[in-house]
Amino acid sequence: HIQGTRWNKNVITYSIGRYTRDLPRNTVDSLVESAFSVWARASSLTFVRSHTRNADIMVEFVTKEHGDFYPFDGPRGTLAHAFGPGLGVGGDTHFDDDEYWTAGGTGFNLFVVAAHEFGHALGLKHSRNRESLMYPTYKSSSSANLLSIEDVANINALY
Numbered sequence: 001h002i003q004g005t006r007w008n009k010n011v012i013t014y015s016i017g018r019y020t021r022d023l024p025r026n027t028v029d030s031l032v033e034s035a036f037s038v039w040a041r042a043s044s045l046t047f048v049r050s051h052t053r054n055a056d057i058m059v060e061f062v063t064k065e066h067g068d069f070y071p072f073d074g075p076r077g078t079l080a081h082a083f084g085p086g087l088g089v090g091g092d093t094h095f096d097d098d099e100y101w102t103a104g105g106t107g108f109n110l111f112v113v114a115a116h117e118f119g120h121a122l123g124l125k126h127s128r129n130r131e132s133l134m135y136p137t138y139k140s141s142s143s144a145n146l147l148s149i150e151d152v153a154n155i156n157a158l159y
């Protein structure tokens, strides 16, 4: 993905476009807000929701071919992807709506996946530490210990 290094501001806007039918909209709204607040609490960043399409980070649920060069692959496999910081598509975060998204229980935990993807949208790469949120593979880690010390160090090294 186009990897910018970092946003050149501390107040970053996001907007939610197409939703999933797996969860009520206000549940998606609050899980997305919580996933951003994970990074806000660990850094000097602030996230503000906008309702226009010219927000920094566009958050959408899409399937298969969806207008960028990274079509999704149906159930399982790739769960989501995010572009690194930058104008236009920069920061945009897409969730594969061929997955089953949950707030807990069976399916993929939207809060955990979103927190990981927003790490990429802020400019973070993967970590080799399996305790890290930015470890490359999904596990429905409890929200309590979501960010590792390494994640906090990395976001503060960048902003």
Ligand SMILES: COc1ccc(S(=O)(=O)[C@H](CC(=O)O)C(F)F)cc1
Pocket: 077, 078, 079, 080, 081, 082, 112, 113, 116, 117, 120, 133, 135, 136, 137, 138, 139
């Ligand atoms: C813990 O959060 C995630 C782990 C793994 C993924 S992923 O399996 O979709 C991954 C995409 C990514 O690392 O963002 C894969 F390369 F497609 C997404 C979120």
Ligand SMILES: [Zn+2]
Pocket: 066, 068, 070, 081, 094
């Ligand atoms: Zn995409």
Ligand SMILES: [Zn+2]
Pocket: 116, 120, 126, 134, 135, 136
């Ligand atoms: Zn990742």
